[in-house]
Amino acid sequence: MRVHIGTDHAGFELKNRLIASLTAKGHDVVDHGAFSYDPLDDYPSFCTDAGEAVVADPGSLGVVIGGSGNGEQIAANKVKGVRAALVWNEDTARLAREHNDANVVSVGARQHSEEELEHLIDLFLAEPFSGEERHQRRIDLVARYETTGSYDQGAGSADAAF
Numbered sequence: 001m002r003v004h005i006g007t008d009h010a011g012f013e014l015k016n017r018l019i020a021s022l023t024a025k026g027h028d029v030v031d032h033g034a035f036s037y038d039p040l041d042d043y044p045s046f047c048t049d050a051g052e053a054v055v056a057d058p059g060s061l062g063v064v065i066g067g068s069g070n071g072e073q074i075a076a077n078k079v080k081g082v083r084a085a086l087v088w089n090e091d092t093a094r095l096a097r098e099h100n101d102a103n104v105v106s107v108g109a110r111q112h113s114e115e116e117l118e119h120l121i122d123l124f125l126a127e128p129f130s131g132e133e134r135h136q137r138r139i140d141l142v143a144r145y146e147t148t149g150s151y152d153q154g155a156g157s158a159d160a161a162f
Contacts, residue, residue: 002060006032006050008043011065011109044075051079062104073106093120097127
């Protein structure tokens with residue numbers, strides 16, 4: 001699987017470890033930066049670059065890393081078509097994919113050990129989307145809102161009450 005990865009200085013060391021680890025596990029990893037350690041760099045462009053690459057590369061997934069993962073998730077989610085999930089334990093890693101078909105995982109390098117984060121990312125990458133109708137319906141509603149600014153399909157539609 002192709003994995004697009006991006007981080008700022010807070011996740012720089014982890015990113016380099018993950019690139020080696022994920023490559024060894026057979027993934028094709030594309031690095032969207034940071035490419036050198038700069039304690040004053042800004043995370044948004046690294047995260048949106050990774051998100052844009054995921055959207056442009058169907059079947060791929062993304063990883064964004066920061067100190068907490070919060071800002072990185074927010075930045076990645078600004079890309080139309082990205083469903084980025086902040087992951088902090090095994091359940092959130094699995095459910096992000098199983099229920100939400102998240103295509104980008106966000107993690108906080110300062111919140112867990114590198115080993116824990118590698119494990120959570122592995123779980124995220126391995127978990128398939130369930131495809132259950134109720135989950136797909138909800139994803140479709142979010143995508144509709146992202147595109148139109150409304151959940152409504154128009155006056156008189158069956159789901160106009162949303």
